[in-house]
Amino acid sequence: VPELVDVEIVRRNLQRWMRGARIVAVTAADRYILRPASPATFRHRLVGRTVRNVGRRGKWLRIELDAGLGLFSHLGMTGDWLTCKTDAEPDPHEHARLELSRHGATTTVRYVDPRRFGRLVASGEDIEEWTRLGRDPLTEGLDAPWLASSLASMRRSVKEVLMDQTVLAGIGNIVATEALWRARIDPRSRSDALGPADAQSLVRALQATIQNEIRHKGEGEGRLRIYGRAGQPCPRCTRALTRITLGGRTTALCTHCQVRRR
DNA sequence: CTCTATGTTTAATT
């Protein structure tokens, strides 16, 4: 459940379930996922706190509590927050459960994450992973001159820059792959070889891809044009899509209509 | 059995 649009949907759910509620009980024991790693310390920081708001930057969630505390949550590859009945049996991959009370009504939410790449951080101040995030395309918007200067200041491939969370917060492998196809830019192009027109194309492509994700949320993968479709015809020029590895991530592209900038 | 996976960090290699 990992790219920005999915995380935003989780944020809205959490906001609805938790805002204004008091945390009356916490169950959590996974020293790999929790920070601080001590489950007792982690639990004690949360119990008794009231949820003021649920925020998001990129792929990070921040459940804002009273007393200046925050519960930061990254979903990794397979993390998700769900609501369940208070007496529900633990899910096999459940790693945290919060019981909340609001106007006498009880709500239970739980964090489920089969691969356990996610993190839950209970902290009295904003964590570094949060503060060093770059611009969030959904909440802060994008503009071409800013992206152009960001691209020009780096010497990595354009795809790696798009996925750099300190530049753009929330862009993952799917959105980066799709947006570069829409913008007709070869993902291997060095970012400092892109000009203002390329930046403008990319801004539009990113916005279109993200809006398409919002529109088709929960509709499976039919929404994607080239991600995971290597070997199949390019939807634009019908030539077979190629598969490469870039920055350690699988990338689909059309070597015919995505032009490499030099 | 092998390969791959929406993420991120760290170690190793070039």
Place this chain on the structure above:
DNA sequence: GAATTAAACATAGA
């Protein structure tokens, strides 16, 4: 030193 690549983390599914 910089840049690229591999490995690591855990688990499920094709």
